[in-house]
Amino acid sequence: MSDPSSKFVIAPSTGGDGLTRSVRGTDHTGAPQDINVVEERPLTIFLNGQEIVTAMTIGDYPEYLALGFLRNQGMLADGESVLGVDFDEELETVVVRTDGATVFEEKLKKKTRTSGCAVGTVFGDMMEGLDQVVLPQTQVKTSWLYSLAAKINQTPSLYLAAGAIHGTVLCQKDRPLVYMEDVGRHNAVDKIAGWMLSENVQAGDKIMYTTGRLTSEMVIKCALMGIPVLASRSGFTAWGVxxxxxVGLTLIGRMRGKRFMCLAGADRLVWDADLAAVADDKGKRRSADG
Incomplete structure (x- = not known):
């Protein structure tokens, strides 16, 4: 069978590229064993001359992470020109340069700690702009959802190589396009947002798939990006629902085998799947929460 990742625009890493290291430990029998563990390193993001945040990340696609973080925090206005994105590997910094002024001192004082992994943060006015969100009523076939889940769960990834990581996948119909992973699911979403901004990719016909929980932060980021459908193998939080x-976002969770639950936006769904042809979940290669 062909490698599912070969059809991705950006496929996940499978290790061997500096994102993991080998560590010797002792297993349950008392025997020594070497295993791969995910690297975690700081990345400081600057907007023009102002330091914005230091994020803990696995270190891949730092430019996309910086752009996406700033975009999802409302720090890059629609139509604002990005003049350059400069990554300094030695200093572990990314500087995003724009043609606009940068004055976010008050906003930076109002941080809200979220339930995301790796101490995710959003700012105090995280709901700002949600009341203006209008998501397209693009139909979503249930056959696409089953196909996406099967392809994503069978794709070689850094999670399968080392664990302790979350994945987020940008999809179109039944095709996974961009598969990002990181220690926090919010970082993976920001990388996708940065790629979409860099490539001028439209959001209205896309589906976001995440391996993690469907939290308020995930829903807010997805909605502000203009993506109308968010799906996961994992469960929901009440505020996320x-x-x-x-905002009229279709929210689908607990996708296991033939089953899923839609707790918002079911009017987009087209129930075309033949459940008799959908494989039962007999222990997929990914766990429910990344």
Whole structure:
């Protein structure tokens, strides 16, 4: 069978590229064993001359992460020109340069710690702009959802090589396009947002798939990016569901084998799948929460 990752625009890493290291430990029998563990390193993001945040990340696609973070925090305005994105590997910094002024001192004082892994943060006015969100009523075939879940769960990835990581996949119909991973699911989403901004990719016909929980932060980021559908093998938080219902986002979780639950936006779904042809979940290669 062909490698599913060969059809991705950006496929996940499978190790061997500096994102993991070998560590010797002792297993349950008392025997020594070497295993691969994910690297975690700081990345400081600057917007023009202002330091914005230091994120803990696995270190791949730092330019996309910086662009996406700033975009998802509302620090890059629509139509604002990005003049350059400069990554300094030695200093572990990314500087995003724009043609606009950067004055975010007050905003930076109002941080809200979220339930995301790796101490995800969003700012105090995280709901700003949600009341202006209008998501397209693009139909979503249930056959696409089953196909996407099967392809994504069978794709070689850094998670399968080392664990301790989350994945987020940008999809179009039944095709996974860009597969990003990181220690925090919010970082993986920001990398996708940065890629979309860099490549001028439209969001209205896309589906976002995440291996992690469907939290308020995931829903907010997805909605502000203009993506109308968010799906996961994992479960929901009540606030995430409430926000999805408010903004008209289709929220699908607990995707296992033939089953899933849609708690918001079911009017987009087209029930075309033949469940008799869908394989049962007999222990997929990914766990429910990344």
């Amino acid at each position: 409430e926000i999805a219902q408010q």
